[in-house]
Amino acid sequence: MITILAEKPDQARHYAAAFDRASRKDGYFEVIDDLFNEPVFLTYGFGHLVELVEPAVYDPAWEKWSLNTLPMLPSHYRFCVPTDKQKQFAIVKRLLDRSDAIIVATDSDREGENIARSIIAQSGNADKPIRRLWINSLETDEIRRGFAELKDGAEFVSSYWEAQSRQIADWLVGLNATRLFTLLLRQKGLQGTYSVGRVQTPTLAIIAARQRAIENFKPENFVEIHGDFQTDTGGYSGKLDQRFPSAGKAEALLDQHSLAIGRPTPATVQSVAKKEKREASPRLYSLSDLQARVDKIYHIGPASTLAAVQALYEAKLLSYPRTDCNFITDGEFAYLAANLSGYLQVIGAQLQHPEMNAKKRYVDGKKVQEHYAIIPTRNLPSAADLDALPATQRTIYQDVLANTAAMFYPPHVFEETIVLTNAGGLIFKTQGKVERDPGWKVLFSSEPDKDRPLPPVNKGQGVTAMLAQKEGVTTAPKPYTEGQLITLMKTAGRTLDVADEVARKTLAETEGLGTEATRSGIIETLKRQNYIVVRKSTVAVTKKGMLLCDVLSGSKLTSPAFTAEWETYLKKIRLHEGTQERFLSGIERFIRYLLDEAPKALRASTEQLEELITAQSMGRCPLCGQPVLDKGNFYGCAGYVSGCKFTLPKELLSKDLDPSIIRTLLSGGKTHKLKGFKSKAGKSFDAVLTIREGKLVFQFDQSKFRQKKVRRKPVNCRMRSS
Structure with a gap:
């Protein structure tokens, strides 16, 4: 008998769907498939079914937070099954106990190895033969290939020790x-x-x-010298590659070169350099790359992105999400190329002449270790299925499709021109860009090119310069x-x-x-x-x-x-x-x-301690002047370490004393009239609270009652351990 151990229920369901027959039971599946010649059971964890025990299990004294119990360093480390996971663990253990061999089918990384091996060890079955499923996708073909090509579990046991050590x-x-x-x-x-x-x-x-x-940044003013240059066919602008602390310094330099602000001056084109540049499409996504882009472009936070990519992985639309790799192998490239027209249709793009050769920038099997980059699977959603996806998942899926399809597009080609203009011995630089072929950029919306087209100019050509000063201020990071x-x-x-x-x-x-x-x-x-x-x-x-x-x-x-x-x-x-x-x-x-x-x-x-204590303070202690802080179950003086025992309750005679009431009491010596107090006899009453000699006192309306104290004495602010 063989037991397959998956990491979580969804993963197990995908495995079950890939087999010829899988009957669902309570916490596991019974599997029948030609891949196996003996009874097979497929079960799962809920991620970690086993965790380190709480400190108090090692030593009851460790339950209380005290400097006297530090450091807490067990002589050996013990693991347990949390209460809410014990039922599933019992199911897994029963199957593992009956098995002659185990297949670890958790996520293909060191943490997945730790999850599986911890469960196996806790169940007492670590000595049984173990094989390892190692796949990058939950597609049916990939799952079946992985089970047909299981690896020796011994190759991965050191990853378990590595992960457990961490x-x-x-x-x-x-x-x-x-x-x-x-x-x-x-x-x-x-x-x-x-x-x-x-x-x-x-x-x-x-x-x-x-x-x-x-x-700590201190902004500094600066002055730059810009030039507008006119030719017979148009104009262009340039800038002196130097900043000045003041207008006077800038004008002094101009004087040295017989130049002046606002006065037409003859100038000469010193050089014209044109260079065609070819920009390849972005690398395929690792999870971090995808999270960074989605946050920047769509303002979707990293945690939401991970959740969405995980859901798309479980829906068999994207490959394994928790990858740090930007590459794929020849096998993935082959199926991507075969499905390219379908991917393009999903994102509404067209490409007449795709570049079908595998480029090292994207395809390099030597750089793929545990997992390849995040790419679409062979499965293509229908228009209805795509519309049914939550907005975040749909946005991310289409972005991954575009990023993957981009490697089949030609590069973005543009011509960059750098013109150096000499005015009185000062060199002004002008840079322009002309797009020749948008290439892969047609797949992504982008801001329009802000560069002004340059008129045709030639080396040695005479132009007219009009110089101007522009003031600026340095900006903080x-x-x-x-x-x-x-x-x-x-x-x-x-x-x-x-x-x-x-x-x-x-x-x-x-x-x-x-x-x-x-x-x-x-x-x-x-x-x-x-x-x-x-x-x-x-x-x-x-x-x-x-x-x-x-x-x-x-x-x-x-x-x-x-x-x-x-x-x-x-x-x-x-x-x-x-x-x-x-x-x-x-x-x-x-x-x-x-x-x-x-x-x-x-x-x-x-200094920083004092600032934070003040920020947390409810007010000043009437006895010693130290801050009064929220201690959880009561309000207490920060000076308790020096012997001050002033405290205030959070509830008094069925009335909650919230922070706003305490702040008013400490700042003004009394509160406004408060409603909702209830005596021992169950009678409701209203009163003002005041503090006298460190004790809380009720003050009643003098027109109806004479002033009195509860229980014949002030409410004593109880002595408590902070």
Whole structure:
């Protein structure tokens, strides 16, 4: 008996549809097909069915967040099945227990290997023979080919150790660093959780560095000298390749050359250089490339793009989405060429003379490892099916079709002309472009050419120059968009110091920060943690995010080089040149180092801490003057570490005391009349709240009642542990 293990239900359904017969059962399929000569069962996970256990499983003391429990470094690592996945795991385990052999049919990458092998190990079946399905598409022909050409599972077991090592290391760093910095910042009076991670933190640092550059930018005025040149057949404009800090400096240079603003001056065409340029169509899409383009052109965020491409993959319209490759093999090129007319019909394009030779820019089997580029499958949707797709999926599908079809089009051909004009010894440069053949660009809408056509001019020709000054101001760098972040994460090596050449090379050879599958999720995590916000498609770092970057400044956690070090050794694990034990020992040493260095980093960030505490504050403590903060279940003074025990409740006699009420109380000493209090007897009443000697007191309408205190004494602001 054989059990096929897919990654998720949708994937299993596509496999089942490719077999001769597949009967659906509860959590699996019974398969009958000529590809197999024995009983076959097809089952699936829900992605990860197995995960690392919670810290408290290792030690009950680890459940509470405390600096005294750090570092948390288990002697061995344990895995479990989450409660909501135990039913499906039990089904998978029962089938694996009965099987003589297993076929791993999860996604064809290291994470897919980790998902499958973790399930198999947890079920106690790791010693059984394993074969591997390795495909790039969910088309029926590709699925059947893959099952007919199964690979030896032993070839991929090191990818499992590689992925599991990364999983454990990310867990260790995230767990210890997040608790460490959160607890240290809470000691300083800040609230909230400060999530730290190997990928999210350097990504945040990259955004913060750009934001600081924008904030610290000082605009400078400048003056340029432009020239309008007239010939017998028309005019053209040019510019002196030099900027001046003031008009006076520009005029001084003109005086030296016997020139003046606004005075006609004889000039000579010094040179005319014409060059035909041929621009090839863009490379085929990796996921990052597609996310960056879709964000820029259609303003669809990276997370939405990944979801749409995944849906199109599951609909058998696009190839595997989580790829970092820009190439295909001869096999893919052959079916794309055979289906070209159908693709063109879907996007409403025509091409009379397609270029059917495979070009190395797109087709290179040596550069295809796990997955090839994102391309359309052989399946073509009908007009009705295309219209039925959600708008985002339809837009992305048509863009991928156009990008793929573009490699069969001729190049974009244009003539570039550069004219140098000599006026009194000063050289003015003019650049123009004339399109000769739009080529592949007809597939994409683009802005019209803004270059003004140049009149015919020849070397040595005399022209009349009219010079003018144009004032300008230098501009700050632009904030990043989400799409640009995806590209920056992929090319993170460019942000490293030149001296760190090894790390730069490693990041270039691997995947930069994160993977094609995780980058959009990292950006979403930064949003959820309130480290960044997206406004009008651009990304900004919050005060909370800036504080974390300041506290971690200089730490490996903010540098892409840290990821490069990881990937260097993880690759060794995959190549059987390193071990998980040695890798994790290095991670543990780093965590211990972080525990020693973190308090010093906080002491250097006093100003930023004060700013954020003020921003989080409900007001000032009436006893000690420190900020009063939202502590979750109550409001408390930031000075509790110095002994101040002032607190305020979030609910009083059935009345919610929201932040606006507390701010009014702390700023003015009392609130307006509040409705909705309820006595022990169940009677509703209205009252004003005031603070006297650090205690909360009711103040009633004097015309009806004399002032009194609840329970014969003020409401004591309870002493609580912060």
